[in-house]
Amino acid sequence: QKEVEQDPGPLSVPEGAIVSLNCTYSNSAFQYFMWYRQYSRKGPELLMYTYSSGNKEDGRFTAQVDKSSKYISLFIRDSQPSDSATYLCAMSAYTSNAGKSTFGDGTTLTVKP
């Protein structure tokens, strides 16, 4: 079983919809949680970064971390066609393997005008 499982998608929504993207994980040592956005033929770019549990908001994006349930989410409000991309969750632990990061497989989102 993978350490990080991500809702596979693909997801297709109309413009203006609220989008929810989700990941679960099994390693309780994970403390750093990231969401990346990857456009076709590009490298991933960091969208949100959260340490430990809680919520973080940045414009239309909100990241939630529930460590007790080992569950993280990314919400996109008022989705736009420019949000169409693959979204990757990623996690890392503050341990001797501090350089190691584990990614979900990604969810491809299409926002239709």
Added chain:
Amino acid sequence: EAQVTQNPRYLITVTGKKLTVTCSQNMNHEYMSWYRQDPGLGLRQIYYSMNVEVTDKGDVPEGYKVSRKEKRNFPLILESPSPNQTSLYFCASRLETGGKAFFGQGTRLTVV
């Protein structure tokens, strides 16, 4: 401009012919990593480095080598490439544990 630069962007090679993919960052980051991305398998870490001369295996290190002789450079070496190493490769760097990672533009490698 802060960036991670990979070269080449595209490479087609033959089985067994040694190759090196270069990665350079201009942000004085300590941590650097190599990933491969394959359909249905997501982004998997090959090797990472926490500083000069400090490297460690990620999830899929077999068939790859790395070196970190300078802080800014982290080349990926395939001593004897095989077709199952055909993939999209990304280099990334970040300043500290769990910190924001910057990714390069990717290198699409085909081994025939």
